Amino acid sequence: MSYKPDIEIAQEAVLRPIDEIAEEAGLNPNYLEHYGKYKAKVSLEALRGEAPGKGRLVLVTAITPTPAGEGKTTTSIGLADALKRLGKRSTLALREPSMGPVFGIKGGAAGGGYAQVVPMEDLNLHFTGDFHAVGAANNLLAAMIDNHIIKGNQLGIDPRQITWKRAVDMNDRQLRFIVDGLGGRANGTPREDGFDITVASEVMAVFCLSTSITDMKERLGRIVVGYTYSGRPVTCRDIKAQGAMAALLKDALKPNLVQTLEGTPAYVHGGPFANIAHGCNSVLATRMGLHYADYLVTEAGFGADLGAEKFIDIKCRAAGLAPDAVVLVATVRALKMHGGAAKNELKNENLEALKAGIPNLTRHVRNVIDVFRRPVVVAINRFPDDSEAELALVREECGKAGVNAVLSDVWSRGGAGGLELAEEVVRLCELPDKGPLGFAYDMETTVEQKIGSIAKRIYHADGVDFTGSAVKQLKQIKEHGFGGLPVCIAKTQYSFTDDASKTGAPENFRISVRSLKVSAGAGFIVALTGEVMTMPGLPAVPSAEKIDVDENGRISGLF
Secondary structure (H helix, E strand, O other), X not given: OOOOOHHHHHHHOOOOOHHHHHHHOOOOHHHEEEOOOOOEEEOHHHHOOOOOOOOEEEEEEEOOOOOOOOOHHHHHHHHHHHHHHXXXXXXXXXXXXXXXXXXXXXXXXXXXOOEEEEOHHHHHOOOOOHHHHHHHHHHHHHHHHHHHHHOOOOOOEEEEEEOOOEEEOOOOHHHOOEEEOOOOHHHOOOEEEOEEEHHHOHHXXXXXXXXXXXXXXXXXXXXXXXXXXXXXXXXXXXXOOHHHHHXXXXXXXXXXXXXXXXXXXXXXXXXXXXXXXXXXXXHHHHHHHHHHOOEEEEEEOOOHHHHHHHHHHHHHHHHOOOXXXXXXXXXXXXXXXXXXXXXXXXXXXXXHHHHHHHHHHHHHHHHHHHHOOOOEEEEEEOOOOOOHHHHHHHHHHHHHOOOOEEEEOHHHHHHHHHHHHHHXXXXXXXXXXXXXXXXXXXXXXXXXXXXXXXXXXXXXXXXXXXXXXXXXXXXXXHHOOOOOOOEEEEOOOOOOOOOOOXXXXXXXXXXXXXXXXXXXXXXXXXXXXXXXXXXXXXXXXOHHHHOXXXXXXXXXXXX
16 A cells, blocks of 8 residues: 655645634734744734633653654644544644754654644744744854853853853754864864754753743843853853843744644644653643643653653643643554564564563553553554554553553544544543642652652662762752752653663663753753763764755655
């Protein structure tokens, strides 16, 4: 059976004018700032002077990712379309794609098949310029730090202890570690430096957690950029850069409105990575959707141990949000890989490998129920090669774990393929007496205890080892008054452990934290484990080699 590429499906779609989509979302079109016919920014005035709605928040997360794919974004889009088919006013809130993975290997973040957000090419490339604004603000701060040093260094910044890096929205391993400022005094102070990909910048995290321009400016001012010779932290406010940075970001802060293939309104805004940041779309986009819709479907990056944990422990805690229901996406193919099946054998029925891989799914399920205390449904993202016996086994094991599993076929059928899932989501959202949202740790505990609680309760590790510079940094964090912040663990997305090769549901392991970074503007401490990098590289055959555009501006090769 042959399938159309995602880009062909998207390019054949008949899009509705964005003013019509705004009206369907409950927005007055006067709030729109148009970027062509099919996309617009929404003024923050839309959140003022209007009676807030009582929208239901649905979080879509997934099992531990594998190369076989899980389809979390596709499921999110199809679910929103299915809720609309049930007569609900539904809206999406998703992250913007980074161009690094688009030109690399992962692909975009606009969904797939007949569950896509459009215009897909715009989303996956420059969109409305938000990421460029984030990169420009990041690099303005970097330039002002180095300028301060060469112009007298009144703050006494130690060039060896500058923690702020430059940023570019591209996979470029050559820029991970560099030496700059060469060529004599007129060209700067020679020092070791480096680049992060834009989505790993703390400016992106600040951008996504801010609730207003004033809040964003305050958060930017708190960013720690390095340390003095005496060990005192130096902030963006000390450099006096926060006002200019906020000026660069003021328009980007407005959520972007687009649509799905079925005309469901979609806010696509912000995009921090989930393995090195908190992995959620902006607070403002989430609030915008909840303000006007009956149901807002949003997603968190990678598996539930990363995305969902950070969505709840960081975003929900900071913004006062609480999901009414959680959708956990799984595929038979991915579960077989967790059970030891090779990627080239996934089309074959293999009940033994599937059963061996299901504990990965059930561990995520129990985490959501037992730790976060939210009702959950498993969405089995169906592939044509899944056998009836395999699907029945997943449903049976989910039943033993105390959760329903429903089939989702939104990739090939759009919203029509997600009606069973939508009905179960509505049922879960309407359950009475859900109780308060649970968190993985108490804020009153130490940084070590918070990290240890996540490791034990979410990853099911035996404990945490602090190695290398992390030991000294723990002491500095306490001394400088940052110990009360939540934590954001930077860990491989491919395992509950910090070793990407350990798939399934590993037991008897420990997490090693090698360093800690204060992200005071975002409002959390980043704990770096394993070999997580903040600047990815390109593969041997980058996706960019297949992308082209013709004389009429029609793009090809984009998935």
